[in-house]
Amino acid sequence: MTYNQVRQQYRDDGNLNARIHLHARYSTNTYPWFRWVFDHLHLPAAARVLELGCGPGDLWRENRERVPAGWRVTLTDTSPGMLAAARRQVERPVSLSVADAQALPCSGARFDAVLAHHMLYHVPHRERALAEVRRVLKPGGAFYAATNGQRHMLAMWSLLTPFVPDVLERVQRVGCGFTLENGAAQLAPWFEDVALYRYENDLAITDAGAVLAYVRSSNALMDAELSADQWAALAATIDARIAAQGALHVPKATGLFVAT
Numbered sequence: 001m002t003y004n005q006v007r008q009q010y011r012d013d014g015n016l017n018a019r020i021h022l023h024a025r026y027s028t029n030t031y032p033w034f035r036w037v038f039d040h041l042h043l044p045a046a047a048r049v050l051e052l053g054c055g056p057g058d059l060w061r062e063n064r065e066r067v068p069a070g071w072r073v074t075l076t077d078t079s080p081g082m083l084a085a086a087r088r089q090v091e092r093p094v095s096l097s098v099a100d101a102q103a104l105p106c107s108g109a110r111f112d113a114v115l116a117h118h119m120l121y122h123v124p125h126r127e128r129a130l131a132e133v134r135r136v137l138k139p140g141g142a143f144y145a146a147t148n149g150q151r152h153m154l155a156m157w158s159l160l161t162p163f164v165p166d167v168l169e170r171v172q173r174v175g176c177g178f179t180l181e182n183g184a185a186q187l188a189p190w191f192e193d194v195a196l197y198r199y200e201n202d203l204a205i206t207d208a209g210a211v212l213a214y215v216r217s218s219n220a221l222m223d224a225e226l227s228a229d230q231w232a233a234l235a236a237t238i239d240a241r242i243a244a245q246g247a248l249h250v251p252k253a254t255g256l257f258v259a260t
């Protein structure tokens with residue numbers, strides 16, 4: 001995926017919200033993802049926290065009553081549209097600024113924690129971003145990076161193979177840069193200790209429309225637009241699967257690296 005495709009995809013929170021809807025509505029794990037992520041933040045009562053690629057700020061919205069008063073939180077993203085969404089929905093006072101993870105506009109080691117959830121696979125020069133994370137982290141600070149595994153949701157994407165024969169390669173190309181499988185090796189040069197925590201969760205989808213909305217919102221297909229007939233055929237395939245099995249079952253692979 002090119003840098004322009006990433007910018008276009010995340011110009012506001014519309015595409016991301018369509019995908020989050022599928023996860024929120026049809027996940028088999030009823031303990032919410034961002035509550036689980038927050039459980040892993042072991043920080044002092046007074047701490048400075050920087051989030052890279054914050055998107056619409058869902059982590060902070062979903063944990064609003066859990067954030068200690070002594071935390072100073074800075075949310076950053078390359079997309080002004082995402083930051084506008086974060087400004088609307090994050091109620092507690094946070095700083096918001098446009099920033100590229102590859103060139104952070106702050107000097108010195110000043111943060112107790114840096115967070116980068118589901119965004120490192122979009123960063124073209126990841127080692128530059130990781131060097132920036134190290135530069136702005138205080139000694140003893142922690143880096144938290146959530147991402148997906150290589151097989152994440154491929155059971156859903158494979159339904160498009162009759163229409164887009166290389167769909168699985170396309171999907172994996174988008175997310176393969178930083179995965180549950182290769183992330184630890186990329187973090188190892190920068191951190192002494194890297195731990196991976198897996199969030200056990202799958203999808204049991206009972207509405208074909210939700211899958212179609214997810215696929216439409218994703219740029220994984222890139223230039224491979226489906227015709228109206230192909231969309232209808234895809235919906236029929238999913239409906240048949242739901243009728244036969246009660247739901248479309250889609251294994252997920254998601255987790256969180258904690259690097260110190």
Ligand SMILES: C[S@@+](CC[C@H](N)C(=O)[O-])C[C@H]1O[C@@H](n2cnc3c(N)ncnc32)[C@H](O)[C@@H]1O
Binds near residue numbers: 010055076078099118
């Ligand atoms: C999949 S969204 C994840 C949003 C949020 N972290 C979450 O987990 O819901 C990826 C976000 O990373 C941002 N992004 C992409 N490349 C970036 C970069 N080089 N520096 C900072 N943010 C970036 C996008 O604008 C988008 O908001």
